[in-house]
Amino acid sequence: xxxxxxxxxxxxxxxxxxxxxxxEKATEEEKRQQDxxxxxxxxxxxxxxxxxxxxxxxxxxIFLILIVLVILIAPKVVPYSYxxxxxxxxxxxxGAKNMKPFEYSELEQKYMAEGxxxxxxxxxxxxxxxxxxxxxxxxxRVSLSIGLVASVMVLIIGLLYGSISGYFGGRxxxxxxxxxxxxxxxxxxxxxxxxxxxxxxxxxxxxEGTSLAKIGTNLIALFIVYALLYWVGMAxxxxxxxxTIKSNxxxxxxxxxxxxxxxxxxxxxxxxxxxxIFISTALQVPSAIFTESYLSFLGLGVSAPMPSLGSLxxxxxxxxxxxxxxxxxxxxxxxxxVLSFNLLGDGLRDAFDPKLKK
Amino acid sequence: xxxxxxxxxxxLKQYFPIKTGFFKTTPLKAVDGVSFKIKPGETLGLVGESxxxxxxxxxxxxxLYEPTDGVVKYNGEIITASNMQEYxxxxxxxxxxxYSSLNPRMTVEDIIGEPLDVHKxxxxxxxxxxxxxxxxxxxxxxAEHATRYAHEFSGGxxxxxxxxxxxxxDPKFIVCDEAVSALDVSIQAQVINMFEDLQQKLGxxxxxxxHDLLVVRHISNRIAVMYLGRIVEVGDADDxxxxxxxxxxxxxxxxxxxxxxxxxxxxxxxxxxxxxxxxMNMPTGCAFRTRCRYATERCATECPSLLDRGNGHExxxxxx
Numbered sequence: 052x053x054x055x056x057x058x059x060x061x062x063x064x065x066x067x068x069x070x071x072x073x074x075e076k077a078t079e080e081e082k083r084q085q086d087x088x089x090x091x092x093x094x095x096x097x098x099x100x101x102x103x104x105x106x107x108x109x110x111x112x113i114f115l116i117l118i119v120l121v122i123l124i125a126p127k128v129v130p131y132s133y134x135x136x137x138x139x140x141x142x143x144x145x146g147a148k149n150m151k152p153f154e155y156s157e158l159e160q161k162y163m164a165e166g167x168x169x170x171x172x173x174x175x176x177x178x179x180x181x182x183x184x185x186x187x188x189x190x191x192r193v194s195l196s197i198g199l200v201a202s203v204m205v206l207i208i209g210l211l212y213g214s215i216s217g218y219f220g221g222r223x224x225x226x227x228x229x230x231x232x233x234x235x236x237x238x239x240x241x242x243x244x245x246x247x248x249x250x251x252x253x254x255x256x257x258x259e260g261t262s263l264a265k266i267g268t269n270l271i272a273l274f275i276v277y278a279l280l281y282w283v284g285m286a287x288x289x290x291x292x293x294x295t296i297k298s299n300x301x302x303x304x305x306x307x308x309x310x311x312x313x314x315x316x317x318x319x320x321x322x323x324x325x326x327x328i329f330i331s332t333a334l335q336v337p338s339a340i341f342t343e344s345y346l347s348f349l350g351l352g353v354s355a356p357m358p359s360l361g362s363l364x365x366x367x368x369x370x371x372x373x374x375x376x377x378x379x380x381x382x383x384x385x386x387x388x389v390l391s392f393n394l395l396g397d398g399l400r401d402a403f404d405p406k407l408k409k
Numbered sequence: 410x411x412x413x414x415x416x417x418x419x420x421l422k423q424y425f426p427i428k429t430g431f432f433k434t435t436p437l438k439a440v441d442g443v444s445f446k447i448k449p450g451e452t453l454g455l456v457g458e459s460x461x462x463x464x465x466x467x468x469x470x471x472x473l474y475e476p477t478d479g480v481v482k483y484n485g486e487i488i489t490a491s492n493m494q495e496y497x498x499x500x501x502x503x504x505x506x507x508y509s510s511l512n513p514r515m516t517v518e519d520i521i522g523e524p525l526d527v528h529k530x531x532x533x534x535x536x537x538x539x540x541x542x543x544x545x546x547x548x549x550x551x552a553e554h555a556t557r558y559a560h561e562f563s564g565g566x567x568x569x570x571x572x573x574x575x576x577x578x579d580p581k582f583i584v585c586d587e588a589v590s591a592l593d594v595s596i597q598a599q600v601i602n603m604f605e606d607l608q609q610k611l612g613x614x615x616x617x618x619x620h621d622l623l624v625v626r627h628i629s630n631r632i633a634v635m636y637l638g639r640i641v642e643v644g645d646a647d648d649x650x651x652x653x654x655x656x657x658x659x660x661x662x663x664x665x666x667x668x669x670x671x672x673x674x675x676x677x678x679x680x681x682x683x684x685x686x687x688x689m690n691m692p693t694g695c696a697f698r699t700r701c702r703y704a705t706e707r708c709a710t711e712c713p714s715l716l717d718r719g720n721g722h723e724x725x726x727x728x729x
Contacts, residue, residue, distance in 0.1 A: 094514055300510035304574065307471050308524040309497035318523070322514035403514075 094322050094403075101402040108398025111391035118388065122192045130170050131182035133189040134356040140167060147172075147180045149374055174380050178370070187380050190358040195388065197270070197343045197359070201277040202335035208278060209285025210328065216286070217293030218316065228290070231283045242280055243342070247272045247351045269354050273343060281335075288331055292324035326400040333396025337389035344385075360385050412485035415614050416447040416470070416500075416582055421479035423462070423469045427689060437689050439465040441638035442479070444715075449581065450608065452615040454629030454646065456622060456661070460685065462638040463618045464505075467584040470616070471502055483582070498528055501575035505587035507567035511559035517570055518555040521545065524577040544573040547610075548603065565596035569603070576607070584616045589624060601628055622665045626650050631721075634658045637688060637696040640715065644722030654724040656701050657681075695726075703728040 102108055131137065137147040139158045147156035152175045159169045174183040216227040250272035258268065296302065297320065305315050344361020346352040353359045360381045367377035421443045424436035440462045447453045455463050469476045472493045481488045488496050501524075504510035511520055521541050524530075531537040542552050548569040559567060568588065575583050585604065589597040601624060607613060619625050625632060625646075632649045634642040634657065642655040653659045660679035667673040681700045686692050692699050698708040707727055715723040 299512075300504045300506055301512040303468075303473055304502065304504060304510050304571075305512075305523060305527075306473060307497065307502045308527050308574070308578070309494050310523065310527050314527065318515070319512050323512070 098399075098403040102398055105398040105402065107394045108402070111394040111398070114387065114391045115395070118191065118195070118384075122188050122195070125188045126185065129182065129185050129188075131185045133181065133186045133358060136180045137176060137182060139169070144180060147176050149178050149370070150176045152376060175374075175376065177366070177377065183377065183380065186358045186363060187360075187384060190360040190363045190381060191384055191388070193270070193353055193357065193359040194340045194343060194361065194385070197273060198336040198339045198388075198392075200274055201281070201339035201342075202332050204274065204278045205282045205285050205335055206328070206332050208282035210289055212282065213286035213289025214293055214316065214320070217290035218297065218312070218320070220294075220297075224290070228287075231286055234280065234283045235287075237280070239280065243276050243346065244349070244351060246276045246279065247346065250275055269352060270357075273346065273352065277339060277342070281339075285328075285331060285335075288327065289324065292327055293320055296320050296323045322403075326403045329399040329403065330396040333392045333399065336392045340385065340389065413448065414446040414482075415449040415451075415484060416616070417480075417482040417485075418446070418466075418470060419444050419480045419482070421466065421469055421481065422477045423465050423474055424477045429689075435689050436477075438638050438691060439688060440469060441691075443635075443638070443640055445633055445640065445643060447582070447614050447616065449614055450612045451631070452608065452617050452629045454625035454632040455616060455618045455635060456620060456625050456632060457635035458620065458661075458685065460688070461635045462688075463620075463635055464586050466635075467502065467586045467616060467618050471497075471500055471584060473502075498578045499580050500582045500584070501578060501580040502584045502586060503568070503571050503575050503588040506591055507564050507571055508591075510571055511567055513558065513560055516556050516558055517545070517550070517562075520559065520570055521573045521577055524574060528578060530578065540577070544577055547576065547607070548573045563596075564592050565599060568592060568596075568600055572600075572603070572607075576611070576613075579611075580613060582614045582616070584618070586618050587620070588617075590619060590621065597624065604628060622650075622662060634661065637685065637691065639696060639725070641697065641725045642723065643715065645720065648720060648722050652722075654718060654722070655697075655726050656703055656728075657697050 137144040137156070139156075139162050142158065144156050144158045146158055150156060150172055152173060153171050154175060155163065155169060155171075163169055172182050172184065174187060177183050177186065212227065212231075216224045247269065251268050254268045254271055258271065302315060302319050305319055310318075340360070343352050343359055344364070347359050347362035348365045352362060363381040364378055364385070367374070367381070371378060421440055422438075423440040424438050426434040427437045429435045443462075443466055445453060455466065457463050465474065468474050470481050472481075472488070472490065475490065483496050483499060515523075518538070518541055521544055522537055525537055525540060531540060538555075541555065545552060545555065550566065550569055550573070554562070554566075559570065562570065568591075572588075588604075589600050592600060604615065604617075605628060608615065615628070617625060617628055629646045631644065632646045633640050634649070634655065636657050642649060642653070642658045649658065650662065653662050656679075660681050663676065663679045667676060679702075683700045686696065686699055692709075694710050694712050695701070695704075695708040696712075698704040701708065703726075705728060711727075713725045713727050715725045717723050
């Protein structure tokens with residue numbers, strides 16, 4: 052029968068007769084194409100696939116990766132140091148004070164005329180004749196690492212504490228949440244200042260000579276302060292989420308099929324509260340950067356000459372009218388980092404919520 | 410192994426401690442001494458008004474709550490907390506709310522596959538998928554639905570997913586906890602017919618919990634009527650429906666709407682006075698006496714137990 056169709060004469064284009072060739076039986080391959088069933092995926096894979104479709108989130112991710120690349124590579128490429136006065140051919144360049152972006156000092160111009168090569172000051176120099184670009188790069192390094200380390204610590208402590216408290220409930224929950232209440236009721240700023248002073252004094256002898264000394268006592272104190280104080284918000288959030296999810300029928304259904312606690316937490320509870328955790332972790336990063344900024348402002352943040360974006364912005368206030376770009380550079384970097392973390396957090400939340408699937 | 414009854418529940422009690430003061434707790438007697446038996450492939454309908462403990466009975470049998478007292482036997486063997494895990498393969502549950510009983514972060518494939526994962530009932534991925542697809546076909550879902558999420562389905566389809574999940578382990582007994590009450594009438598009919606088809610095909614026994622008497626009569630072989638944590642009347646579905654003995658059953662049946670208006674006018678509705686007493690402060694003797702037309706002094710002092718009135722029709726009342 053199939054051969055019959057093939058042997059039929061070709062239809063005249065102008066003929067109104069139905070083309071019999073169109074009613075051929077579907078081949079096995081064509082039948083398979085009608086099977087619209089898609090590949091089975093895991094929850095995580097599905098979420099990542101959707102994240103990649105969100106242009107804002109992808110843009111933020113690319114920007115953050117670029118920033119990380121710059122702060123890793125720039126110190127290797129730029130021949131200046133964040134802590135030393137500009138030198139030209141081994142001579143200290145006292146004239147390179149408060150220069151505009153891409154400006155060269157007299158000494159540098161003379162050296163270039165002699166045929167020497169000088170790396171341009173992309174963002175000018177500061178009042179102590181230091182290259183401003185490399186200072187901003189180091190400032191970003193410090194701020195970003197504080198933001199990331201602090202929020203990861205908050206995430207780990209808060210997630211563990213909150214999920215234990217929420218899942219087991221009862222008396223465990225009661226005691227654990229009263230501890231959280233006590234920490235919550237302490238005045239934040241006061242505790243931060245007290246702890247950084249006390250910790251600063253006790254840590255210094257401990258880390259002497261180790262690689263940690265390079266990071267600086269203040270920075271380590273800052274991490275500890277964050278780990279001690281700021282996890283309570285996350286713990287409460289996670290506990291609240293778990294309490295609501297736990298009472299859902301699907302958790303009961305999982306228990307009725309014989310699923311163990313570990314499986315219920317892994318398959319039912321975490322996927323359902325992950326989006327809230329994502330967004331609050333992403334928002335924790337900017338808040339940590341801001342905390343570091345005001346502590347640096349109070350003299351309790353990173354110790355000079357190590358810059359951070361907050362302290363750079365703070366120093367820039369002094370010459371704001373004459374050298375506005377000194378405030379603009381660190382401020383723009385802070386804004387862009389905070390913005391991209393927020394957009395990325397939003398994107399993650401949307402991607403991991405199947406109800407928002409387009 | 411060859412037991413006449415698949416499920417035997419004896420004197421099941423489920424009390425919940427409720428805080429009534431700073432140090433005081435009062436037991437809430439949700440289920441207070443319930444006994445019944447279900448044969449393989451049989452459907453027992455469990456009816457009663459809201460809050461009378463129907464759902465708690467279902468959940469206690471599956472040990473989603475640890476029963477305060479009483480025995481549940483499967484095929485003549487007593488189920489304890491430690492050997493429950495193996496019986497979970499034989500006893501499953503379908504939930505009332507098709508919206509909250511499916512995890513919104515899981516695809517249909519994973520929801521139905523969960524019992525298979527938990528009990529490791531497959532050797533490889535292909536076999537898992539094959540099983541899931543055959544289950545989906547069994548409850549009338551298309552294969553293309555497998556990778557979708559639960560929120561993309563209507564209530565009736567969601568309930569089918571829930572039923573497919575319950576069937577995944579090849580259970581012999583399913584507790585249907587108000588499995589159709591959240592659906593609208595036309596979908597109810599579909600799902601109920603599906604329950605009946607599945608019973609014929611697979612030979613499962615149901616404990617069918619509902620408050621819609623017509624639905625229960627349609628699907629059940631036997632009906633048990635509950636009031637305040639106790640069973641007041643048990644018997645063959647038609648027998649209970651046509652000749653109710655207990656005054657509570659009488660008033661419950663008189664409240665069933667009749668589609669024919671002329672007949673409905675003739676039918677006298679027995680309206681109960683008063684409210685359901687609090688299960689934390691139960692009346693002495695018969696729990697129903699505060700609202701009963703026939704109540705005597707004896708009802709206040711003694712609690713009637715179920716007595717056979719012939720044909721396995723048991724009633725717990727002194728006066729009828």
